[in-house]
Amino acid sequence: MTVEITSHEELRDLLGAPMPRAAVKERQVLHDRDRQWLAAAPFCLVATAGADGTCDVSPKGDPPGFALVLGDTTIAIPERPGNRRADGYRNILDNPHVGLIFLIPGRTDTLRINGRARLVRDAPFFDDLVVRGHRPVLAIVVEIEQIFYHCAKAFLRSELWRPETWQPDALPPRARLIKEVEAPAESLADLERYYGPEYESRIYG
Known part of the structure; x- marks a missing residue:
């Protein structure tokens, strides 16, 4: 028999309360260490959802530092040529809420950013997003609402960075x-x- 969870109360009773440190670790302003992380990260996952709730997760990758810090609460992620489906971009037009996870190869912790996104087709900072002569035709600008570091357990369980398991x-x-x-x-x-x-x-x- 399948037993579903149908309420927040059931979920909390099952999983228990979050650790005190985890419950209060969310921030809204980039710390110097966050900036260093973004400067070292060559890869992130961008989660979006359409107006109807349909979800999408899109990988974004470039040389380390591709996510440009525009201010204490704002970052930009460049577009690069892909399959042109634009699933995530279309979702952002309908629903600006996004979730990002930034990875550094070999690190088992990650940096998570949640916020509101908009699509920008040109701006002076695009000159800082040029890679191999490619100037993006658009960028995702994210206004940060939550930022925090995520623990290593999923990466340790999956042995993701252990080449002998690949x-x-x-x-x-x-x-x-x-x-x-x-x-x-x-x-x-x-x-x-x-x-x-x-x-x-x-x-x-």
Whole structure:
């Protein structure tokens, strides 16, 4: 029999009260250590939700420091060429609330930022977002409402940063996955060429 949780009270009774330090760790203003973290982080996950509640999580990655600090409570994340679905961007237009998790490879803790986002198509700070000659056509500007560090337990449980546990060959290569799941009519040879050695040279254009 499946037993669902249907109230905040049930959830709290099941999980217990948060640790005192965890309950009060939220901040709204960037600390110097937050700025250092953002300067070292090459990757983040951006969670959004549409007006109807439909959710999306999109990875964003660039050289360390790609999330530009614009002020004590504001950061900007540049757009880079992708699949053009723009799921997260469309969500932001309907619902500005976003959740971000910034990762530093090898670190088992993370920096979390929640806030309200808007899309900007140009601004003077775009000049600071140029990578390999690519100037973004838009950026997500986030006004911070909550910022805090998240503990290491999920990364320790998953052994995410332990190379001896990695199994990149657990599934077929990217080209074969696309052929089997998304584009059965396309030639495997063409897909292998597309996702081959030249793929990395096209990630900024």
